[in-house]
Amino acid sequence: MKNVTIALDEDVARWARVEAAKRDMSFSRLVGEMLRDLMRSESSYQEARRQFFSVEPRPLRANSAPLPSREEIHDRSGLR
Incomplete structure (x- = not known):
């Protein structure tokens, strides 16, 4: 173990x-x-x-496709 010296406010030191x-x-x-x-x-x-940023982002929809449902948007099975 390494010994170190720290400075604390008196009330913090008392609480600790x-x-x-x-x-x-x-x-x-x-x-x-x-x-x-x-x-x-x-x-x-x-x-x-x-891990979050290692997943390749994907578009929410193709050009004329309907928007995804709430369940599809919040599906995180790829992150588990």
């Missing part, structure tokens, strides 16, 4: 110490877990975004 005590863990561990969760959330978002 209390929250860590409620969870029966150290302040450092609480901050580390919060940052890890944030990192995983961001990674998940980036992966979902990559």
